[in-house]
Amino acid sequence: MTSDLMSFSEKSFVVEDEAEGDRLAREALLDCAMGPGRRRKSSEKLRNGRLPSSGLAFVVRNGTGQVIGTVRLWDVAAGGRSLLLLGPLAVDASSEGKGIGSVLMRHAITRAKEQGHGAIILVGDAPYYQRFGFSAGKTGSLMMPGPVERDRLLGVDLKPGYLDGLAGLLVASGRRWLRRNNRDNARELQAA
Numbered sequence: 001m002t003s004d005l006m007s008f009s010e011k012s013f014v015v016e017d018e019a020e021g022d023r024l025a026r027e028a029l030l031d032c033a034m035g036p037g038r039r040r041k042s043s044e045k046l047r048n049g050r051l052p053s054s055g056l057a058f059v060v061r062n063g064t065g066q067v068i069g070t071v072r073l074w075d076v077a078a079g080g081r082s083l084l085l086l087g088p089l090a091v092d093a094s095s096e097g098k099g100i101g102s103v104l105m106r107h108a109i110t111r112a113k114e115q116g117h118g119a120i121i122l123v124g125d126a127p128y129y130q131r132f133g134f135s136a137g138k139t140g141s142l143m144m145p146g147p148v149e150r151d152r153l154l155g156v157d158l159k160p161g162y163l164d165g166l167a168g169l170l171v172a173s174g175r176r177w178l179r180r181n182n183r184d185n186a187r188e189l190q191a192a
């Protein structure tokens with residue numbers, strides 16, 4: 001399960017696949033990092049009621065096992081083509097600026113590529129995400145299911161030219177979250 005081990009200063013951090021037991025810690029981290037308004041974002045309409053894409057939900061733990069970073073990717077589609085939506089990405093405020101966000105991003109991109117996905121899009125600050133290859137250059141004809149600042153809708157090709165000419169409304173295409181049976185969801189996540 002563990003895939004990357006990093007050392008910053010004298011502490012160790014590890015990137016792992018997210019486990020079912022991480023849900024509360026992840027949600028608390030997101031509430032702190034992004035505030036209650038996070039649930040009103042247009043991206044949330046593509047995530048709500050869905051499970052993350054198989055094998056593409058990650059956490060960073062500190063030396064005591066506490067979740068201090070999170071990122072997930074989601075299956076979406078536009079113009080008949082499948083792609084991934086990344087987010088939210090968050091790092092605990094006490095651990096910011098140590099490269100944890102970058103490690104999470106690079107890990108997520110590598111794993112998505114290994115799985116054969118064609119491209120990733122996200123809504124975020126270009127000055128941060130451009131270091132991972134994201135730009136608004138190929139997302140101008142994509143529409144979110146809600147308001148979005150165009151210069152914050154960013155994309156990166158995982159396969160050459162995958163985003164070329166991509167146009168249309170982004171829709172959720174991921175596996176549905178089964179509200180009645182969390183055990184099934186847990187099994188599905190573990191199998192992913």
Ligand SMILES: CC(C)(COP(=O)(O)OP(=O)(O)OC[C@H]1O[C@@H](n2cnc3c(N)ncnc32)[C@H](O)[C@@H]1OP(=O)(O)O)[C@@H](O)C(=O)NCCC(=O)NCCS
Pocket residue numbers: 033034087088089090091092095096097098099100101102103123124125127128
């Ligand atoms: C954005 C975030 C994930 C970065 O995590 P991190 O672990 O601190 O990132 P890293 O250590 O890898 O990178 C830090 C660098 O990114 C820069 N950076 C951080 N946020 C930035 C932003 N919004 N725009 C531009 N640069 C940014 C820092 O200034 C720093 O620059 P430096 O390397 O030149 O010193 C983290 O600050 C966070 O969780 N923020 C709140 C939630 C959020 O805004 N998430 C992103 C939107 S989904």
